[in-house]
Amino acid sequence: MRLPEISLLCLTIFYNCKGFCQTRFKDVTKEAGINHVFKVYEGMFGGGACVIDYNNDGFEDLYITGGMNDDVLYKNNGNGTFTNVYEQSGMTITKEYVTQGVTGADVNRDGFVDLFVTTITRRNRKEVIPREINLLFLNNGNGSFRNATIEYGLGDMYSFSTGASFGDFNADGWPDLYVGNYFNEYKGKLSVINDNTVVEANQIAKGYLLLNEKGKKFRDVYADYGLDFRGFGFGGVFTDFDNDGDQDLYVSHDFGYKRTPNKLLENRFPKKKFVDISKESGMDARINAMGSAVGDYNNDGLMDYFLTNIKFNYFMVNQGPGKPFVNKAAGLGLGFFAISWGANFADFDHDGDVDLFVANGDLNPNCVAMADFYFENTGGKFQDKARAYGLADYGIGRGSVTFDYDNDGDLDLLVVNQAPQMDYPVESFTRLYRNDSASGNWIKVALKGVEAESHGIGSKVEVEVAGKKMIREIDGGGSSHISQNSVIAHFGLGTAAKIDKITVYWTGGNKQTVTGVSSNQFITLAETPLEKKQGVPYSIIAMGLVVVAFAWFYLKKRRIR
Amino acid sequence: MAPLDFELATAWADMSTYITKTTPANSPTFASRCFGYIGLTMYESVVNGFPEYASVAPELNGLGNLPVPEKDLRYNWQLALNAGQAEIIRNIYIQTSDKNKAKIDSLENDFVERISGTVKDKAVADRSIAYGKKIAQLIFEWSKTDGGHRGYLNNFDKNLVFAEKAGCWRPPLYAQSFSHFPLHPHWGKNRTFVVADSLIDPPEFIAFDTLPGSEYYKQFIQVYEKEKVLTQGEKEAAIWWSDDPDVTFTPPGHSYYFGTIAIRKIRPDLPKCAETYARIGMAVADAFRNCWKWKYQFFTERANTYVPQHIDQRWESFWPDPPFPAFPSGHAIQAAAAATVLTDLYGDHFSFIDSAHVGRAKDEIRNTEFKARRFDSFWQAAEETAMSRFYGGIHTQQDNARGLEKGRIVGNNVNQLHWKTKS
Numbered sequence: 002m003r004l005p006e007i008s009l010l011c012l013t014i015f016y017n018c019k020g021f022c023q024t025r026f027k028d029v030t031k032e033a034g035i036n037h038v039f040k041v042y043e044g045m046f047g048g049g050a051c052v053i054d055y056n057n058d059g060f061e062d063l064y065i066t067g068g069m070n071d072d073v074l075y076k077n078n079g080n081g082t083f084t085n086v087y088e089q090s091g092m093t094i095t096k097e098y099v100t101q102g103v104t105g106a107d108v109n110r111d112g113f114v115d116l117f118v119t120t121i122t123r124r125n126r127k128e129v130i131p132r133e134i135n136l137l138f139l140n141n142g143n144g145s146f147r148n149a150t151i152e153y154g155l156g157d158m159y160s161f162s163t164g165a166s167f168g169d170f171n172a173d174g175w176p177d178l179y180v181g182n183y184f185n186e187y188k189g190k191l192s193v194i195n196d197n198t199v200v201e202a203n204q205i206a207k208g209y210l211l212l213n214e215k216g217k218k219f220r221d222v223y224a225d226y227g228l229d230f231r232g233f234g235f236g237g238v239f240t241d242f243d244n245d246g247d248q249d250l251y252v253s254h255d256f257g258y259k260r261t262p263n264k265l266l267e268n269r270f271p272k273k274k275f276v277d278i279s280k281e282s283g284m285d286a287r288i289n290a291m292g293s294a295v296g297d298y299n300n301d302g303l304m305d306y307f308l309t310n311i312k313f314n315y316f317m318v319n320q321g322p323g324k325p326f327v328n329k330a331a332g333l334g335l336g337f338f339a340i341s342w343g344a345n346f347a348d349f350d351h352d353g354d355v356d357l358f359v360a361n362g363d364l365n366p367n368c369v370a371m372a373d374f375y376f377e378n379t380g381g382k383f384q385d386k387a388r389a390y391g392l393a394d395y396g397i398g399r400g401s402v403t404f405d406y407d408n409d410g411d412l413d414l415l416v417v418n419q420a421p422q423m424d425y426p427v428e429s430f431t432r433l434y435r436n437d438s439a440s441g442n443w444i445k446v447a448l449k450g451v452e453a454e455s456h457g458i459g460s461k462v463e464v465e466v467a468g469k470k471m472i473r474e475i476d477g478g479g480s481s482h483i484s485q486n487s488v489i490a491h492f493g494l495g496t497a498a499k500i501d502k503i504t505v506y507w508t509g510g511n512k513q514t515v516t517g518v519s520s521n522q523f524i525t526l527a528e529t530p531l532e533k534k535q536g537v538p539y540s541i542i543a544m545g546l547v548v549v550a551f552a553w554f555y556l557k558k559r560r561i562r
Numbered sequence: 563m564a565p566l567d568f569e570l571a572t573a574w575a576d577m578s579t580y581i582t583k584t585t586p587a588n589s590p591t592f593a594s595r596c597f598g599y600i601g602l603t604m605y606e607s608v609v610n611g612f613p614e615y616a617s618v619a620p621e622l623n624g625l626g627n628l629p630v631p632e633k634d635l636r637y638n639w640q641l642a643l644n645a646g647q648a649e650i651i652r653n654i655y656i657q658t659s660d661k662n663k664a665k666i667d668s669l670e671n672d673f674v675e676r677i678s679g680t681v682k683d684k685a686v687a688d689r690s691i692a693y694g695k696k697i698a699q700l701i702f703e704w705s706k707t708d709g710g711h712r713g714y715l716n717n718f719d720k721n722l723v724f725a726e727k728a729g730c731w732r733p734p735l736y737a738q739s740f741s742h743f744p745l746h747p748h749w750g751k752n753r754t755f756v757v758a759d760s761l762i763d764p765p766e767f768i769a770f771d772t773l774p775g776s777e778y779y780k781q782f783i784q785v786y787e788k789e790k791v792l793t794q795g796e797k798e799a800a801i802w803w804s805d806d807p808d809v810t811f812t813p814p815g816h817s818y819y820f821g822t823i824a825i826r827k828i829r830p831d832l833p834k835c836a837e838t839y840a841r842i843g844m845a846v847a848d849a850f851r852n853c854w855k856w857k858y859q860f861f862t863e864r865a866n867t868y869v870p871q872h873i874d875q876r877w878e879s880f881w882p883d884p885p886f887p888a889f890p891s892g893h894a895i896q897a898a899a900a901a902t903v904l905t906d907l908y909g910d911h912f913s914f915i916d917s918a919h920v921g922r923a924k925d926e927i928r929n930t931e932f933k934a935r936r937f938d939s940f941w942q943a944a945e946e947t948a949m950s951r952f953y954g955g956i957h958t959q960q961d962n963a964r965g966l967e968k969g970r971i972v973g974n975n976v977n978q979l980h981w982k983t984k985s
Contacts, residue, residue, distance in 0.1 A: 196712060197660070203586065204586050258927055289737075311735045312735050338870070364742045366742060
């Protein structure tokens with residue numbers, strides 16, 4: 002009789018597992034009330050998520066695009082659950098569009114975050130040329146939004162747009178935009194198109210560089226700022242790769258090995274100019290770049306860039322000013338085969354270095370299941386622990402975002418998944434994971450910009466603990482895959498109870514520090530504007546000169562008389 | 563001064579390949595079909611001026627007799643050719659840019675001016691132009707029913723349900739195109755130019771197997787091993803023949819250009835120039851049509867699918883995958899079809915230099931230059947075309963061998979048409 006032995010063995014395994022398999026991340030999708038899946042349009046792309054506290058209640062909410070499904074606006078109820086308030090949000094016009102990515106910033110500086118949703122075509126009718134306008138929604142401050150697309154000059158930009166990023170490249174405090182386009186913009190009427198217009202439309206495209214004109218309008222300054230490239234654009238991120246205080250732009254392109262590679266564009270602020278330094282910086286990755294994660298994995302104060310790709314991802318490690326980046330993916334334990342889209346750096350386990358989550362998924366309608374990655378940073382090298390930690394989901398992953406939805410001090414994770422178009426071995430839907438793994442101390446820092454962008458988008462926060470410096474750049478969107486993480490800087494502090502110093506490097510060059518901050522708290526740092534130089538303002542000098550001139554003229558006249 | 567016959571014919575062939583290269587959303591399938599109709603139009607627009615040559619229209623698949631010139635009236639056959647070429651290219655490439663359309667008009671007008679200067683009777687000139695145009699229009703009308711008309715609007719069928727079987731094609735991960743759907747899945751149902759071409763038996767295919775040592779496995783291990791030892795010369799061949807539809811005149815355009823090379827070297831009379839392009843055009847068109855029929859019948863994977871699964875996960879081909887199934891090779895079948903007709907016309911030993919891509923910027927990713935290639939026969943070029951896809955890692959030897967084999971049959975069927983009157 003061997004049967005009892007086998008049962009006993011099974012039981013032992015079961016028991017061991019119960020004790021041992023306490024997952025570090027718990028899938029709380031269902032219990033949190035998240036019920037979302039992105040439905041793809043004709044095997045194309047999407048979707049993304051944006052972390053936004055739209056009602057300023059201190060609990061971060063979510064906007065997630067749906068593609069051929071409706072988008073959702075998940076209000077965080079503050080008790081671990083979300084309610085979809087999309088129908089009352091004032092944004093239901095998105096139902097008419099195939100939405101792709103989403104990003105948020107306080108466009109008009111009224112203290113409430115506004116949303117920008119990219120689209121590729123109409124949802125309610127089939128168009129010969131897929132293209133549509135992107136949608137800008139201004140936050141009314143009362144829990145609803147209004148469509149401000151036309152008012153802001155965006156009503157005739159008929160494009161096939163993927164991802165968008167907010168940044169303040171002219172450092173005037175008004176968040177600007179970069180929008181990635183995959184196919185050509187076509188402005189003409191679709192009722193009068195001919196075969197030529199159709200075949201021309203399906204070509205690589207320019208992006209949009211949209212300058213925010215004092216919160217009133219956006220103006221495309223792509224050519225004015227020296228940009229002229231076309232590519233299969235997946236958007237980009239504004240990021241200060243060279244620590245010179247202004248926001249540079251890193252653009253992701255699909256099919257970089259065949260058409261246009263990724264672009265690193267150095268901002269020459271205060272000149273109105275971006276300079277293409279892709280080649281000399283080694284950042285001209287010729288890959289199917291789907292997105293990027295920005296983070297300083299080795300705490301050397303320099304931002305590193307993880308680029309998602311088909312087959313093997315790139316990890317571009319910053320070597321310092323003037324030196325080309327080096328792809329260290331394979332050497333650092335990140336050389337795994339997958340089709341990757343979203344990626345996020347965060348110190349999930351509070352040990353003082355950033356870990357990396359990567360969302361993977363096949364190219365619909367192809368439906369080979371592949372698990373997501375979770376790379377734990379173990380002293381400067383990475384180890385995939387997705388399976389052990391409960392993150393090896395086999396859904397068709399796309400955009401992913403980190404945020405602290407339950408305000409317990411650690412970063413949780415949301416992964417947007419697509420619905421499979423063919424038979425699929427597992428369920429594929431958007432998942433929310435609660436982080437139960439963090440045991441160390443932490444600090445969360447929100448920024449309140451006065452001269453800089455109002456939530457500090459693009460600014461950097463540096464935390465110094467026992468001689469160790471950690472730095473975060475505030476995410477303006479376009480990160481991960483066409484998504485946007487929380488704008489609250491989060492740091493794991495290990496056992497440290499006190500932070501020696503926090504430095505904020507505001508976009509525009511302002512810098513301020515606070516010292517002796519206790520850990521395990523959420524603080525907001527407001528910008529102290531640079532004091533104006535003492536002295537007589539130019540206007541008064543000018544007025545004075547006019548007075549002197551008049552007096553002199555008057556006296557002269559009198560003397561002549 | 564009127565152009566020499568060969569100058570006129572090759573100028574229009576240059577225009578045909580230029581339009582192919584510079585019209586967006588092009589594909590080797592659609593391009594092959596265009597060369598078929600453009601070449602045929604060239605021939606039919608002049609054939610009645612030369613008693614030793616015969617129209618092939620009645621033998622083609624449903625075209626029927628084309629109008630013959632009016633008896634006892636004079637024609638200028640250069641003007642007829644000129645008008646016919648402009649008309650067919652304008653119609654069949656209706657999707658090309660206004661700039662390209664202006665180029666076609668300009669070439670047509672230049673030749674009209676040059677040729678008309680030597681034609682004293684304006685009625686002759688007008689009649690010739692009208693005749694050429696008429697032939698082009700009738701051929702274009704016939705083309706509309708072949709299944710490929712305006713095919714560039716339906717490059718990818720987004721409702722296609724893929725076959726699911728072991729060894730089946732998968733959307734490439736190292737791809738030439740953004741499409742996850744395969745190109746022109748219904749192209750194999752198109753009408754062939756030559757009836758006999760639609761009756762060719764499918765090629766033999768080695769059955770799927772994952773066992774090392776199996777014939778199937780061997781096909782892929784060869785591709786895999788080759789990639790590791792590619793010489794610089796083989797790399798040059800791989801990029802030379804890639805003939806990417808996004809930036810070049812496509813593989814059938816390369817074959818059409820071989821006609822131009824032969825004609826510029828031999829300088830034959832007008833009907834032979836036209837016959838050359840008609841034969842090549844229809845040969846590559848039928849070759850592609852059959853190839854696509856078999857590609858979707860077998861629906862087989864490429865090395866980029868098989869090798870990572872069964873041999874080496876990190877492997878990637880030297881050249882990216884095109885968006886369609888592997889077996890048999892389109893490059894091979896069309897190259898063999900063209901070589902078969904060119905050899906029949908110009909002989910077994912024909913040395914030439916292929917400068918199709920000279921002047922193109924170096925391929926930086928692969929550190930490989932575009933260098934002119936020298937061949938001693940059309941078959942040598944065809945075999946290199948096929949082999950180059952093996953070097954590129956996107957075709958197995960059986961894809962190539964079966965492609966060459968079937969292309970030869972297609973070419974022979976085109977040769978068998980009655981191009982000459984019985985003496």
